[in-house]
Amino acid sequence: MILVEIIINTTTYRVSMEGNDPDYEWTYNWKPYVISFDSPQYQLARAWGGYCQLGFGSIELSPDLFSSEWPPPVSNDITIKYTSTNDDSPETFFTGVAHLRSITQDSIIYDLFGEKYDIDLLAEDTDYSGNTVPLPRAFGSVSYVNPVRLADVGGKPTYHKGYVAGTKGTDWHVFDDGVDIDGNVTDNGDGTFSLSATPVGQVSISGTGKYGTGVNDELTSIMEWACGASYLNETYADTYARASQPSVAHWAGNQRKILDFLSDLCAFFTHLFYIDSSGLHLVDMKLDNGSSIYTEFEYMPSAYEYAPPVSLFSSEWTEREPGEWVASGGGAPTAAAVYVKETVMSTSKTSSYAYGSEEQIEPYQATESDITTALTDIESFIHKPGCNLKIPLAGSLPSPGEKLSWTDTSLGQSTDIWIRARTIKYNFNDEEIIIEGEGEMVATP
Numbered sequence: 137m138i139l140v141e142i143i144i145n146t147t148t149y150r151v152s153m154e155g156n157d158p159d160y161e162w163t164y165n166w167k168p169y170v171i172s173f174d175s176p177q178y179q180l181a182r183a184w185g186g187y188c189q190l191g192f193g194s195i196e197l198s199p200d201l202f203s204s205e206w207p208p209p210v211s212n213d214i215t216i217k218y219t220s221t222n223d224d225s226p227e228t229f230f231t232g233v234a235h236l237r238s239i240t241q242d243s244i245i246y247d248l249f250g251e252k253y254d255i256d257l258l259a260e261d262t263d264y265s266g267n268t269v270p271l272p273r274a275f276g277s278v279s280y281v282n283p284v285r286l287a288d289v290g291g292k293p294t295y296h297k298g299y300v301a302g303t304k305g306t307d308w309h310v311f312d313d314g315v316d317i318d319g320n321v322t323d324n325g326d327g328t329f330s331l332s333a334t335p336v337g338q339v340s341i342s343g344t345g346k347y348g349t350g351v352n353d354e355l356t357s358i359m360e361w362a363c364g365a366s367y368l369n370e371t372y373a374d375t376y377a378r379a380s381q382p383s384v385a386h387w388a389g390n391q392r393k394i395l396d397f398l399s400d401l402c403a404f405f406t407h408l409f410y411i412d413s414s415g416l417h418l419v420d421m422k423l424d425n426g427s428s429i430y431t432e433f434e435y436m437p438s439a440y441e442y443a444p445p446v447s448l449f450s451s452e453w454t455e456r457e458p459g460e461w462v463a464s465g466g467g468a469p470t471a472a473a474v475y476v477k478e479t480v481m482s483t484s485k486t487s488s489y490a491y492g493s494e495e496q497i498e499p500y501q502a503t504e505s506d507i508t509t510a511l512t513d514i515e516s517f518i519h520k521p522g523c524n525l526k527i528p529l530a531g532s533l534p535s536p537g538e539k540l541s542w543t544d545t546s547l548g549q550s551t552d553i554w555i556r557a558r559t560i561k562y563n564f565n566d567e568e569i570i571i572e573g574e575g576e577m578v579a580t581p
Contacts, residue, residue, distance in 0.1 A: 137153060139166055139216070140217075142234060144205045151169040154168055155168035164223060173196070177560065177561040177562070184421065185403040190250070193247070197244045208244050210236045211235050212234045215230065227532070235247050257388060258271055258272065258273055262286070271284055275345050277343075277385045280341075281341060289328070296328055300341060300345055311340045313475045315458070317335075355382050363416050368395075377418045378405075378422070382506075401500050407419060425535055425539075430541070431542070435527045445519065446487060446492045447494060448485070450483065450495070451482065451483055455479045456476050456478050456479075487518075520574035521575065523573065525573075526568050529563070537557060543580055552580050
C-alpha cells in the first residue's frame with residue numbers, strides 16, 4: 137500500500153488508500169483519504185541504456201483531508217512511500233511538491249513534481265569578443281581541440297584550458313597551427329593559460345580531463361564527478377557498473393543539460409542510471425541489479441514481443457592531425473601550409489536484419505576499434521526478445537536492471553524466461569506492477 141505524508145500549512149498529515157491494515161501494528165493512523173494515484177513509472181531513455189527516469193502524474197485526495205485546512209493550499213511538500221506490511225520501514229520512492237490542479241465537491245487533485253535537475257553541463261564566461269559562451273570541457277583524452285579565447289590578461293592572449301589536468305608540457309600541450317608552443321605558455325593556475333606572443337594561426341590543446349577519484353577517463357569517474365555537490369548533489373553507487381570500465385574521449389563544446397549528456401554518454405557505453413531516494417545508481421546493462429524468481433502463482437499472463445529490427449548502427453567523429461598540408465577543393469594547387477587537418481571519420485555495424493531501420497549513434501570515444509565495440513554492444517540489446525510482465529504489488533518493489541525469472545507453461549510448451557527490468561510501472565490503483573525489458577527465452581529442459 138502507499139503511504140502519503142503531506143505537509144499542509146506546516147502540519148504533517150498521513151494518508152493512504154486503505155487506511156491501517158488491521159493485520160499489522162502501526163506507528164501512525166493513516167487516514168484513507170487517497171482516492172487515486174497515477175502510476176509512477178521508470179522509463180529507460182533508449183533500448184540500450186541511458187537515464188531510467190521515474191515519472192509521476194497526479195494524486196487525487198478526499199476533501200475530508202482539508203476540513204481544517206480550507207481552502208487547499210496551492211503548493212505542499214509531499215513524500216510518498218510504499219509498504220507491504222506496516223509503517224516501520226517503508227520504501228520512499230517520491231519526495232517533491234504537490235501543486236494544486238483542481239477542486240471539486242468530490243476530490244482535490246494535485247500534480248506531482250519531483251526534484252528538477254535543471255543544471256547546465258558547461259559553465260559560461262565572456263569570450264574575447266565580449267560574447268557569453270559555454271566553456272568546453274574535456275571528458276577523457278582530447279587532441280588538438282580549440283579552447284575558448286577569453287579577455288587578454290596583462291595584454292597576453294588568454295584561453296580557457298577546457299578542464300584538462302596535470303602539468304603543462306607533460307600532461308597537456310598547446311599548439312599554434314599544429315606546432316607545439318608549450319615554451320610560450322603560462323599556466324595561470326585558475327583554469328586558464330596565457331601566451332607570451334600573439335599566435336600566427338589557430339590555437340589548439342591536447343590533454344585529459346580529470347574526474348572523480350578513479351582513472352581520469354573512466355565512465356564511473358565522470359558519473360561520480362556529476363554527483364558532486366556542485367552538480368547533481370547525489371550519493372553515488374556503481375556496485376553494478378562494468379568491471380572493465382570503458383574509457384571516454386569527448387570534447388563537449390555545446391551547452392546542454394547535464395542529465396541529457398549523462399544519458400547519452402551512458403547509453404553509448406550500454407549502461408543505465410537511475411535516481412532514487414538513496415542516490416544515483418550506475419548499472420551495466422549486461423549485469424543484474426539484483427534478481428527475483430517468480431512461480432506460476434506469482435505473475436499474471438504476459439506478452440512477449442520483439443523490437444523492430446535495426447539493420448545498421450553507425451557513428452561519425454572528427455580526427456585532428458597536425459602537419460604540412462596542401463589545401464584541397466579544386467582549382468590551382470596551393471602552397472603547402474602547416475595546420476591541424478580535420479577529417480570526418482565514420483564506422484558502422486551491420487546486423488543480420490538487412491530489412492531494418494538505421495540508427496545514428498553519437499560516439500564518446502575517438503578510435504574506430506573502440507567505437508565499433510560500443511556499436512556491437514548496442515546492437516546486442518536491440519534484437520533480444522522482450523516481455524511485458526505483470527506481477528502483484530507485494531513485497532519489495534523491483535528496481536531498474538533487476539533480473540526477473542519465471543517459467544511460463546501457458547505457451548503450448550513450457551518455456552524458461554528471464555528479463556532485466558527497463559520500464560517499471562507501479563499501478564497502485566490495480567495493485568500490480570507492469571515490467572518491460574529484454575532477456576532470453578528457452579524451452580524448459
